[in-house]
Amino acid sequence: MKFFDLHADIFYDLTNRRLNGHDDTFNSRHYAKMKTGHIGGAIFVVWNDIQSKIQPADFLNHAFDQIQREMHDPSTHMKVVLDSCALNEKWYDDDVSVIVGIEGIEAFGDSIMLLDDYYEKGLRHVGLTWNEQNAFATGVNGDSGRGLTLLGRKMVLKIQDRNMILDLAHLNERSFWDVLRCSCKPIMVSHSNAYALCPHKRNLKDEQIKAVSAQGGIIGVTSVGSFLSQDMSNRNLEVFVEHIAHMVDVGGIETVALGFDFCDYIHENYMGVEDFEDVSKTMNLIRALSKKGFTPPEIEKMAYGNAFRFIKSTGF
Numbered sequence: 001m002k003f004f005d006l007h008a009d010i011f012y013d014l015t016n017r018r019l020n021g022h023d024d025t026f027n028s029r030h031y032a033k034m035k036t037g038h039i040g041g042a043i044f045v046v047w048n049d050i051q052s053k054i055q056p057a058d059f060l061n062h063a064f065d066q067i068q069r070e071m072h073d074p075s076t077h078m079k080v081v082l083d084s085c086a087l088n089e090k091w092y093d094d095d096v097s098v099i100v101g102i103e104g105i106e107a108f109g110d111s112i113m114l115l116d117d118y119y120e121k122g123l124r125h126v127g128l129t130w131n132e133q134n135a136f137a138t139g140v141n142g143d144s145g146r147g148l149t150l151l152g153r154k155m156v157l158k159i160q161d162r163n164m165i166l167d168l169a170h171l172n173e174r175s176f177w178d179v180l181r182c183s184c185k186p187i188m189v190s191h192s193n194a195y196a197l198c199p200h201k202r203n204l205k206d207e208q209i210k211a212v213s214a215q216g217g218i219i220g221v222t223s224v225g226s227f228l229s230q231d232m233s234n235r236n237l238e239v240f241v242e243h244i245a246h247m248v249d250v251g252g253i254e255t256v257a258l259g260f261d262f263c264d265y266i267h268e269n270y271m272g273v274e275d276f277e278d279v280s281k282t283m284n285l286i287r288a289l290s291k292k293g294f295t296p297p298e299i300e301k302m303a304y305g306n307a308f309r310f311i312k313s314t315g316f
């Protein structure tokens with residue numbers, strides 16, 4: 001069984017490490033854990049750290065230099081895929097098939113045309129914001145009365161017109177519903193859990209889960225401890241599986257996927273979920289899902305089947 005991980009900050013990590021003087025590559029820093037964890041494919045994003053001293057546009061340029069380096073390195077186990085055909089073909093290799101994504105387009109300023117430039121460089125996935133608000137939309141820390149802007153609406157249509165993957169993780173509720181109203185394709189929330197089980201601002205309410213499901217979209221359940229439970233002692237694999245079970249109850253099995261967002265390589269004092277600390281531990285998840293009563297075909301859908309179906313439905 002292989003996994004498709006809808007969210008990992010690998011391009012942020014490699015770029016940030018390089019800017020801090022470390023000459024890491026995907027092979028040297030990430031591949032071993034991913035291979036142990038049977039990760040066959042993933043969306044790797046460039047995240048823009050708003051506390052960074054580097055301007056977002058500069059960081060994005062550095063990140064795409066790093067991405068180009070990986071794309072042209074014949075020895076890398078990261079295989080950047082630009083369409084569904086390539087994803088299907090590479091899935092059976094030992095390498096990790098990677099869709100290049102961006103988490104927040106602050107760096108675009110108010111330019112819609114920059115999307116085309118980065119598309120040419122390999123970008124195929126877009127989250128409109130991180131937690132902040134920008135010219136296009138409003139993240140969970142932005143003004144709750146503000147949603148998608150007129151420019152944001154144009155951007156949504158352009159992203160979908162170019163058969164790119166639109167990601168609603170990090171949007172505030174108003175932006176979420178605004179996007180659903182104007183979207184002409186299924187949408188994804190790559191890394192969020194169930195608000196009914198843990199009232200975190202980044203988690204999805206049941207109406208949101210139902211709406212994503214009704215559109216044929218998917219939600220990646222995430223391992224971030226604070227999204228699992230407010231009670232630190234409840235941040236474990238069992239609770240992670242409870243979030244999955246709740247998503248299945250509310251949205252149906254076809255809606256549920258995995259967007260791990262492991263942060264072990266980003267924060268030095270990272271407190272991971274017990275028995276599920278990093279991406280190498282996915283077999284523990286299979287065991288926990290089986291114990292909960294999910295069948296092998298159901299687990300397969302969550303591990304990669306739903307992600308594949310969704311990605312194809314975007315026209316990618």
Ligand SMILES: [Zn+2]
Pocket residue numbers: 103169170191
């Ligand atoms: Zn995120």
